[in-house]
Amino acid sequence: MRPAATARPAPPALGWWQRTWRYLAAAGTGFALWVAISVDFIDSVEAGNGSELVAGGLLFLDAVLGLLGLGLLPLRRRFPTAVAVSTAALTALSASAVGPAALATVSLSTWRRRGRVVAVVVVWAGATALYELVVRRNVPGLGTSVLMTIGSAAFGVLACGICVATGYYVGARRELLAFWRERAETAEREHALAGERARAAERTRIAREMHDVLAHRISLVALHAGALTYRTDLDREETAAAAAVIQDNAHLALGELRQILGVLRAGETGSAEPPQPTLADLPALLADAAEAGTRVVADTAGLPGADRGALAGLPQTVSRTAFRIIQEALTNARKHAPGAEVRLGLAGHPGGRLALELSNGAAPSAGPAGPPGAGMGLAGLTERADLAGGALEHGLTADGRFVVRAWLPWPS
Numbered sequence: 001m002r003p004a005a006t007a008r009p010a011p012p013a014l015g016w017w018q019r020t021w022r023y024l025a026a027a028g029t030g031f032a033l034w035v036a037i038s039v040d041f042i043d044s045v046e047a048g049n050g051s052e053l054v055a056g057g058l059l060f061l062d063a064v065l066g067l068l069g070l071g072l073l074p075l076r077r078r079f080p081t082a083v084a085v086s087t088a089a090l091t092a093l094s095a096s097a098v099g100p101a102a103l104a105t106v107s108l109s110t111w112r113r114r115g116r117v118v119a120v121v122v123v124w125a126g127a128t129a130l131y132e133l134v135v136r137r138n139v140p141g142l143g144t145s146v147l148m149t150i151g152s153a154a155f156g157v158l159a160c161g162i163c164v165a166t167g168y169y170v171g172a173r174r175e176l177l178a179f180w181r182e183r184a185e186t187a188e189r190e191h192a193l194a195g196e197r198a199r200a201a202e203r204t205r206i207a208r209e210m211h212d213v214l215a216h217r218i219s220l221v222a223l224h225a226g227a228l229t230y231r232t233d234l235d236r237e238e239t240a241a242a243a244a245v246i247q248d249n250a251h252l253a254l255g256e257l258r259q260i261l262g263v264l265r266a267g268e269t270g271s272a273e274p275p276q277p278t279l280a281d282l283p284a285l286l287a288d289a290a291e292a293g294t295r296v297v298a299d300t301a302g303l304p305g306a307d308r309g310a311l312a313g314l315p316q317t318v319s320r321t322a323f324r325i326i327q328e329a330l331t332n333a334r335k336h337a338p339g340a341e342v343r344l345g346l347a348g349h350p351g352g353r354l355a356l357e358l359s360n361g362a363a364p365s366a367g368p369a370g371p372p373g374a375g376m377g378l379a380g381l382t383e384r385a386d387l388a389g390g391a392l393e394h395g396l397t398a399d400g401r402f403v404v405r406a407w408l409p410w411p412s
Contacts, residue, residue: 022103030066030099037095066096073100076107084108084120092127093135102163109167121160128156195379202380206387221249278319279311289330295341302347313350318408321388322356328381329358329404337363351412359403
């Protein structure tokens with residue numbers, strides 16, 4: 001696939017060295033040709049017949065026109081056709097103008113405008129013929145032949161063709177680079193938008209999950225507050241117990257609400273979602289993974305008493321977040337490394353942090369290919385971990401294993 005022919009990019013800006021070496025190449029080529037012509041003319045000079053004046057005048061004119069061609073080169077980007085035609089015309093009287101003409105022709109050809117290129121080729125061919133048939137024949141004592149004239153003219157046309165081909169190649173390469181640069185920028189913008197959508201979707205999902213918990217907490221607060229309002233026969237201990245329940249549930253509700261403050265709910269479906277799973281459902285999740293062909297080795301040595309039951313004291317928000325991280329990591333392992341063993345590490349203690357680490361190696365060579373993924377699951381989990389007051393990171397280790405690590409608060 002290539003861009004449209006009418007959408008050609010403008011030439012890129014050149015640095016000082018990029019400009020300098022181009023001018024040096026043009027001047028060097030012109031000077032080398034001028035020296036070659038000088039040697040040819042000097043060899044033909046015969047003392048006493050005035051040929052030295054003719055040869056000297058032509059060489060001086062050749063050098064002046066070559067310098068004029070160099071002076072026109074800085075204008076080749078603003079007036080590419082005029083500069084290319086002018087420098088090509090100068091080659092009718094100046095061999096040193098061939099260098100500037102070559103650079104101007106290459107510069108014009110990068111635009112890939114066929115009509116303008118043909119005009120320059122015609123002028124260059126005519127100037128070459130004029131130089132060979134008129135200028136060189138008027139130098140006394142300069143031996144010329146039909147074969148030499150044809151060879152010189154053919155060399156000039158070949159040089160022009162090489163310049164045109166080089167310019168077309170440079171122009172096509174610039175066009176292709178601009179096209180791929182635009183494709184890359186578009187893909188980067190689309191990826192950024194996809195990440196924003198993933199984060200927005202994850203925030204909405206968290207808001208829906210929190211709705212169930214907050215509704216439960218607030219209903220308990222309302223129930224016990226109503227009992228304190230209408231029950232006048234409660235003794236001091238019963239009143240204190242009801243007040244303690246209200247206080248505990250209010251604190252829990254505020255703590256969970258603080259974690260989702262600022263999360264906007266969007267796209268309500270109108271139907272209530274079922275209660276979300278927590279780490280209490282971890283055995284069922286691991287069993288499902290084993291049934292799907294993913295063997296999970298769990299390490300709970302870092303938990304209090306090395307007992308997974310200690311996780312029951314986690315707040316529901318943290319427990320749900322940890323469950324989702326493990327679930328997504330197992331899903332990714334099934335997608336990208338089907339059949340590979342997954343190592344699950346759980347560590348932490350109340351008053352500190354809950355640390356999760358899941359890692360898997362490459363898929364066995366004989367394993368079936370997993371389904372493709374959108375690549376947004378880990379982005380959503382990072383957002384979820386941030387909102388829970390924790391952090392998440394993922395990547396490859398030195399031994400080639402893919403690791404997901406998360407740290408979540410574990411209140412005492």
